[in-house]
Amino acid sequence: xxxRITAGSIRQFATAPYxxxxxxxxxxxxxxxxxxxxxxTYSPYLxxxxxxxxxxxxxxxxxxxxxTALSCLSVWYLFLEPRFSFGLAQPSAxxxxxxxxxxxxxxxLLETHGGLLSGRTLAVQFGPERVxxxxxxxxxxxxxxxxxxxxxxxxxxxxxxxxxxxxxxxxMVEHTYQVLNASASVRMYLERAQTSERGYLLAGEDQYVEAxxxxxxxxxxxxxxxxxxxxxxxVQHARLxxxxxxxxxxxxxxxxxxxxxxxxxxxxxxxxxxxxxxxMLMDQLRGILDAVDAEEHRLLHxxxxxxxxxxxxxxxxxxxGSGSLVLLLILAAAAIERHIHAxxxxxxxxxxxxxxxxxxxxxxxTADGNRTITGWNAGAQNMYGFAExxxxxxxxxxxxHAGSSAPIEEIDRVLARQGRWTGELVHTASDGxxxxxxxxxxxxxxxxxxxxxxxxxxxxxxxxxxxxxxLQESExxxxxxxxxxxNVIYRMSPDWNEMRRLRGQGFIADTETPSRTWLxxxxxxxxxxxxxxxxxxxxxxxxVFQLEHRVLRVDGSVGWTFSRAVPLxxxxxxxxxxxxxxxxxxxxxQTEEAVHQLATELExxxxxxxxxxxxxxxxxxxxxxxxxxxxxxxxxxxDGWSLALMEDYCGQCDKLDGKGREYLDRVRSETQRMGHLIxxxxxxxxxxxxxxxxxxxxxxxxxxxxxAKLREAHPHRRLEFVIWPxxxxxxxxxxxxxxxxxxxxxxxxxxxxxxxxxxxFQSVEHGGKPAFxxxxxxxxxxxxxxxxxxxxxQRLHSDSEFPGTGIGLATVQRVIHRHGGRIWAEAEPDRGxxxxxxxxxxx
Amino acid sequence: xxxxxxxxxxxxxxxxxxxxxxxxxxxxxANELVVAxxxxxxxxxxxxxGAYAGRDISDLxxxxxxxxxxxxxxxxxxxRRIRADARIRxxxxxxxTSSKEEQDLASSYDLGANSYIRKPVDFNQFTEAIxxxxxxxxxxxxxxxxxxxxx
Numbered sequence: 002x003x004x005r006i007t008a009g010s011i012r013q014f015a016t017a018p019y020x021x022x023x024x025x026x027x028x029x030x031x032x033x034x035x036x037x038x039x040x041x042t043y044s045p046y047l048x049x050x051x052x053x054x055x056x057x058x059x060x061x062x063x064x065x066x067x068x069t070a071l072s073c074l075s076v077w078y079l080f081l082e083p084r085f086s087f088g089l090a091q092p093s094a095x096x097x098x099x100x101x102x103x104x105x106x107x108x109x110l111l112e113t114h115g116g117l118l119s120g121r122t123l124a125v126q127f128g129p130e131r132v133x134x135x136x137x138x139x140x141x142x143x144x145x146x147x148x149x150x151x152x153x154x155x156x157x158x159x160x161x162x163x164x165x166x167x168x169x170x171x172x173m174v175e176h177t178y179q180v181l182n183a184s185a186s187v188r189m190y191l192e193r194a195q196t197s198e199r200g201y202l203l204a205g206e207d208q209y210v211e212a213x214x215x216x217x218x219x220x221x222x223x224x225x226x227x228x229x230x231x232x233x234x235x236v237q238h239a240r241l242x243x244x245x246x247x248x249x250x251x252x253x254x255x256x257x258x259x260x261x262x263x264x265x266x267x268x269x270x271x272x273x274x275x276x277x278x279x280x281m282l283m284d285q286l287r288g289i290l291d292a293v294d295a296e297e298h299r300l301l302h303x304x305x306x307x308x309x310x311x312x313x314x315x316x317x318x319x320x321x322g323s324g325s326l327v328l329l330l331i332l333a334a335a336a337i338e339r340h341i342h343a344x345x346x347x348x349x350x351x352x353x354x355x356x357x358x359x360x361x362x363x364x365x366x367t368a369d370g371n372r373t374i375t376g377w378n379a380g381a382q383n384m385y386g387f388a389e390x391x392x393x394x395x396x397x398x399x400x401x402h403a404g405s406s407a408p409i410e411e412i413d414r415v416l417a418r419q420g421r422w423t424g425e426l427v428h429t430a431s432d433g434x435x436x437x438x439x440x441x442x443x444x445x446x447x448x449x450x451x452x453x454x455x456x457x458x459x460x461x462x463x464x465x466x467x468x469x470x471x472l473q474e475s476e477x478x479x480x481x482x483x484x485x486x487x488n489v490i491y492r493m494s495p496d497w498n499e500m501r502r503l504r505g506q507g508f509i510a511d512t513e514t515p516s517r518t519w520l521x522x523x524x525x526x527x528x529x530x531x532x533x534x535x536x537x538x539x540x541x542x543x544x545v546f547q548l549e550h551r552v553l554r555v556d557g558s559v560g561w562t563f564s565r566a567v568p569l570x571x572x573x574x575x576x577x578x579x580x581x582x583x584x585x586x587x588x589x590x591q592t593e594e595a596v597h598q599l600a601t602e603l604e605x606x607x608x609x610x611x612x613x614x615x616x617x618x619x620x621x622x623x624x625x626x627x628x629x630x631x632x633x634x635x636x637x638x639x640d641g642w643s644l645a646l647m648e649d650y651c652g653q654c655d656k657l658d659g660k661g662r663e664y665l666d667r668v669r670s671e672t673q674r675m676g677h678l679i680x681x682x683x684x685x686x687x688x689x690x691x692x693x694x695x696x697x698x699x700x701x702x703x704x705x706x707x708x709a710k711l712r713e714a715h716p717h718r719r720l721e722f723v724i725w726p727x728x729x730x731x732x733x734x735x736x737x738x739x740x741x742x743x744x745x746x747x748x749x750x751x752x753x754x755x756x757x758x759x760x761x762f763q764s765v766e767h768g769g770k771p772a773f774x775x776x777x778x779x780x781x782x783x784x785x786x787x788x789x790x791x792x793x794x795q796r797l798h799s800d801s802e803f804p805g806t807g808i809g810l811a812t813v814q815r816v817i818h819r820h821g822g823r824i825w826a827e828a829e830p831d832r833g834x835x836x837x838x839x840x841x842x843x844x
Numbered sequence: 845x846x847x848x849x850x851x852x853x854x855x856x857x858x859x860x861x862x863x864x865x866x867x868x869x870x871x872x873x874a875n876e877l878v879v880a881x882x883x884x885x886x887x888x889x890x891x892x893x894g895a896y897a898g899r900d901i902s903d904l905x906x907x908x909x910x911x912x913x914x915x916x917x918x919x920x921x922x923x924r925r926i927r928a929d930a931r932i933r934x935x936x937x938x939x940x941t942s943s944k945e946e947q948d949l950a951s952s953y954d955l956g957a958n959s960y961i962r963k964p965v966d967f968n969q970f971t972e973a974i975x976x977x978x979x980x981x982x983x984x985x986x987x988x989x990x991x992x993x994x995x
Contacts, residue, residue, distance in 0.1 A: 626945060630913050633942040633965060638859035641967035645866065669966075676965035683944075 018060030019067055025052040026071040028330050030079060031323040038316065045080035046072075046101050053105045057112040059334055065112055069105030073098060149329050156322040163315040170308035176230065177301040180237075183227040184293050190220035191248070191286065198255045202262050202270060210259070217252060224248070227293070237293055244289040251282050364438070364459040370452040372396050384438075384461050386431030397457065401428040416444040416455075425462070437466045486582070493566065493579040497536050501578070508562075508585045510555055525551050525559050543568050543576060549586065561590035618690070625686045632679055640672040674806075681808035684739070685793065688815050693733045700728040700773065703738050704762045707745050715749060723761040728773065730840045732820045737840075740816035743809040744775040744836055750803055751779035751834065767837060776835040781828040790826055813838075849906035849982050850876045854886040854922065855940075856915055863967065864909070864974060871975025875982055878905065883917025886910075887925060890932050902990050904935050907981035910957075912941040912948055920951050927956040934988035936981060 029048035033040075049072035057065030077098060082090040089095050194216035201209035224245065231237035261269045358365055359379040367376030377392040385392075385401060392400060398409060415422040422442045430436055438459040447453035483490055491503040491512075500519035503512040509523055516522070524532050528551045539546035546566040554560040566581025643665045650657050657665070701724055708722040722745075730737065745760065752758035761776040782790075782797045789795040793811040813836075817824040821841020828834035851868070855861050861879055868877065880886035886908075888894035892901040908926075912919035919939070927933050938959040939952045952960050961977065964970050 626943070629945060630942045633963070634857050634860060636965045637863065637942070637963060637967065637970065638857075640965055641859070641863040641866070641970065644967045672965060680944075687946075 018056070018064035021060055022052075022056045022064040022068040023071065025056050025330065026068055026075055028052065028323070028326045029072065030075045031319075032327055033080065035316075035320040035323040042080070042082065045076050046097070049076060049101070050104070053108050055330075055334060057108050059337060062109050062112045065109035066106065069102060069109060072105065073102050076101070149332075152325060153329070156318070156325055160315070160318045160322055163311065163318045167308065167311035167315045170304060170311045173304040174301065174308050177297050177304055180227065180230045180297045181294060181301070183223060183230050184290055184297065186223040187220065187227055187244075188287070188290050190216050190223050191251075194220055194252070195255065195283070198259060201259055205262060205266065213255070213259070220248070231293070234296070237296060240289050240293055240296075244286060244293075247282060247286050247289065251286060254282070362460075364457075364461075366392075366397065366457045366459070368397055368455040368457065370447075370454060372398070372455060374400065375454070381459070384430070384436065384459065385428065391431075397455075401430075412442065416442060420444050420446075426459070428459070435463075436461055437463045487584075489562070489564075489583040489585075491566070491581045491583065493581065495568075495576040495578065496540065497579065505555065506585075507555060508560070509552055509583075523553055525553055527551075539566070539568070540576070543570065543574070546579065546581065549590070552583075554587075560585060560587035562586060621686070622690065625683060625690075628679060629683050633676060636672050636675050636679075640669050643668045643672070678806050678808075681806045681812070682793075685808055685812045685815060688736060688739060688812055688819070691733075691736065693736070693819060695732055696734060698730050698732055698734045698737050700730050700737065700741065701726050701762070703734070704728075704741055704745065707738070707742050708760075711745060711749050718749075718753075719757050720749060720752075721757065721759045723759065723763070725761075725763045728762070728764050730773075730820075732840050736816045736819065740813045740838075741775075743813045747809060747836075748775060748777035748779060748834075750805070751781075751798075752777050753803065754780060765837070767839075770839065772837045772839045774835050774837050776833065778833040781830050781832050781834045783830050784828060787826055787828070791824065848876075849987075850878055850903075851978070851982070852878045852880065852886070852889065852905040852908040854880045854883065854908065854914065854919070855911045856881050856913075857911075860911070860963070863970065867967075867971040867974035868978060870971050871978055873975070873978040873982065875906070875978070882915040883919065883922040885916075886914075886922055887917065890926065890935070891929065901931055904932060904988070904990070906936070906987055907977075907985075908935055908937045909940045909977075910937055912939060912943055912952070920948075920955060923952065923955045923957060931991050934991065936985065936988070938977060938981070 026049070029052040032048045033045065049068075052072060053065055053068045056068040077089075078085065078087055081094045081098070089098075194213055197209050197213035197216055200206075201213060224241070228238070228241050231241065261272075361378065361380045362383070364381035364384045365376070365378040366374060366381050368374050374392045374395055374397055377387070377389040381392070382388055387400065412422050412424070420443065422440075424440060426438050426440045428436045428438055439462045440460075441458045443456040444452055445454040445456065487506055489504060489506050489508055492501040493499070494501060494515075498517060500512050500516045502515075503509075503519070505511045512519065512522075520529055520533070532548065532550050535548045536546055545568075546564070549561060549563045551559050552562040552564075562583045563586045564581060564583035566579045568576045569578045569580055571577050647657070647662060647665050704722075704724045708720075708724065712720055712722075741762075745762070748760045749758065752760065755778060757778075759778045761774070763774050763776070765772050765774045780798075786797050790797070791810045791814040792807075794807040795811075796805060796807040798805075814824050817838045817840070822839040824836065824838040826834055826836045851873075853861065853864055855864065865877060868875075878889065880889055885895070889896045889899070890901065890904075892899040910919050910922060914922070917925075919941070923937055923939075926935055926937060933956075936958045937956070938961060939957045940961050940963060941948065942963050944962050949960055959977075961973055964973065
């Protein structure tokens with residue numbers, strides 16, 4: 002079987018169009034000849050134009066050109082003056098001929114290249130059988146063609162006979178005229194002989210004798226001719242015999258008279274005149290000739306009529322023949338047209354069918370009796386990956402390696418018995434992929450019952466198979482899961498009115514048979530509205546039901562369950578059943594409640610504690626304010642009055658000795674110290690209370706400006722600050738400034754004994770994390786006491802060595818802690834100290 | 845020195861009052877010093893009310909030294925009322941206090957204090973501050989014009 006669409010069934014028509022063209026020209030010429038008596042020299046081109054049009058329409062451009070050329074020649078030879086030759090009497094005829102050639106050529110050009118007969122129609126061959134064109138049955142077509150040939154034969158023979166008849170009639174007429182002519186010659190020479198004889202008789206001259214003898218010779222010759230011409234008529238023959246006898250008598254008579262004249266001379270003339278006149282004899286001769294002529298005239302009349310009739314009959318026959326020819330031509334053209342149309346329709350239908358076959362996703366394969374592939378559609382190509390050319394000629398089992406898995410013998414047995422087989426096969430595609438196909442095979446037998454061909458339609462069901470297997474596997478797993486699950490499993494009707502089954506797992510009671518009272522059995526009354534509301538919503542939305550709710554346990558007590566059910570939907574999206582699982586969450590729920598209660602209590606406690614703390618904070622603030630204001634006033638008083646005492650009582654008198662003045666100085670310096678302490682404590686307190694405003698802070702810049710202030714404050718010291726650039730942190734700029742100030746001030750303070758103080762602010766790596774460091778080359782300290790370093794009022798040096806309140810590092814630590822950072826120090830006596838700090842929120 | 849220019853000291857602590865007097869003396873400032881012991885008294889003085897009824901209130905002190913922590917009417921309230929009264933709002937007010945609280949500073953300036961001085965504990969420094977203060981407000985500073993009484 003072949004699905005290929007091939008162009009050119011028209012090749013079988015390759016010469017037919019030109020034969021048709023010749024036929025058409027001949028028909029046109031015949032028609033025009035038949036019309037000759039009517040048209041004469043007018044319109045020689047008319048039928049030929051028709052011929053060109055018809056040929057062009059039916060056979061296309063080429064044959065139309067041929068028709069035009071043939072028509073030109075035909076007209077030129079047959080119809081243009083002088084007729085029946087290739088010559089031209091008038092120039093206008095040449096113009097007409099040229100015009101016709103141009104018009105014919107134009108008509109030809111307008112036609113499609115192929116025409117209806119030779120058009121590039123699509124022929125579809127489906128197997129060895131050609132499609133029988135739609136049309137009249139074969140018998141009818143043969144009868145029709147035979148009839149046409151017979152009619153043409155009869156017409157031809159009739160025409161032949163008519164022409165024969167016409168020719169013989171014409172010949173008979175001509176014969177009659179010859180007879181009449183001969184008769185006239187006989188009469189003429191007789192008269193001439195008589196006249197010559199009479200001339201001799203009268204004149205006696207010899208020249209008349211010669212004329213007489215010549216006339217007599219001619220007379221005899223003419224008589225012989227007449228006798229030959231009338232040989233076919235016995236009547237005329239008899240008449241001529243009589244005429245010959247009488248003529249002899251007359252000639253003898255004339256010869257006798259001439260002899261008398263010669264001998265007797267002039268004296269015999271009267272007698273001779275009488276004798277020569279001949280009287281009755283001459284009349285008899287003329288009578289015979291008249292009779293002959295009358296007979297021939299009668300015949301002429303008859304024969305002319307016959308010739309005329311034959312002519313007329315010939316013309317009619319010719320006309321009829323030409324007409325028939327034209328009619329046949331028209332009929333043939335119509336038949337061809339119809340045939341082409343029908344053929345094209347069927348070809349289109351076949352092409353559509355072939356396309357449809359190729360559109361199929363199924364592999365449609367045909368094979369011959371030996372199972373060799375002959376047809377391979379696009380579906381097969383897609384499915385197996387073999388092109389049609391690759392597949393053709395191979396055996397199906399060989400190509401698709403189906404032999405190992407396919408029970409070929411079994412298939413053949415079934416095909417032999419039933420003619421068809423359906424089943425599943427595993428085929429191998431061109432890329433080695435295994436394809437499961439649902440195969441339908443049909444066996445075609447030839448007339449003798451032997452296998453002639455196989456049709457195999459294969460559908461790829463690999464995915465379906467896989468899905469089926471996956472489904473089966475999933476179902477098995479699911480069954481195992483349900484069996485293994487400790488959960489309560491239940492099934493409900495679509496509207497939840499009926500519980501179909503429930504496996505309680507010892508948590509709640511089992512339901513083995515469908516129950517409509519499940520709500521009362523399982524759900525405490527107080528919980529029912531909530532459960533039903535959530536169920537209603539799930540049914541409405543066809544979505545998962547999910548709820549934690551109280552449930553009546555096997556022992557009648559109230560427990561908690563987490564229940565979840567999914568709707569199983571049918572193809573229409575309607576709920577078929579609800580499938581649910583529920584777990585015992587009683588314990589968790591109880592724990593949760595306890596936790597919740599604890600959390601509530603804790604929250605309450607936190608609220609109370611926060612309020613307390615807020616109050617304390619407020620008091621602390623008031624206290625700090627009070628300290629700042631009230632504690633300083635007495636200090637000022639002490640200082641002021643001590644000074645007043647010194648001034649007023651030591652200036653000009655000796656009421657106070659040197660020792661007393663020293664004590665007063667002590668009083669004053671202690672007062673100053675107290676003032677500083679108060680200020681530092683206030684700063685510490687402020688740092689604790691201050692609100693944090695975090696931002697990006699340039700620590701290098703801050704350290705730089707602090708260093709500048711410190712240099713200004715200690716103009717006599719040699720201070721070297723090494724501050725790394727670009728150290729930034731994310732924190733409160735004001736607090737960080739306080740911390741840096743304290744650290745750098747400390748460094749300056751404890752490098753006091755050094756001639757060259759070197760103080761660094763840098764960034765270091767500590768435990769994989771960046772940290773800031775303030776390093777000095779000062780007196781350092783013993784690490785043994787490092788633990789107390791950052792406590793308030795804690796000092797490692799005596800006030801006389803290094804004055805201070807012991808609050809600075811406490812303040813620094815407070816700042817660092819408020820940033821979520823850490824501060825620590827490393828030092829060695831006399832080898833300097835390094836303070837490290839990190840900031841939690843640094844970037 | 846212009847002896848007609850009055851200094852108003854609003855201070856409850858007698859020790860501080862005396863120290864201030866002493867500091868003024870040491871700074872050779874002999875102008876009349878009026879002392880109000882609490883906020884109420886200060887306002888009475890300035891507005892010619894209570895004990896000071898009948899005083900010509902258009903005769904404004906050249907400068908007022910105002911402590912913030914005062915009995916009865918606190919210092920900031922006194923300042924607020926001074927600035928709220930059209931008759932005395934032009935009075936120069938210098939805050940003289942022990943507090944260095946940021947909030948006190950901010951409030952004082954917000955309410956229109958002309959200056960803010962924190963009393964140092966060191967009396968020498970205190971004397972210095974008072975002396976300069978007196979010099980500035982009594983000598984260099986041009987007092988505000990008197991408010992026209994429309995009675």
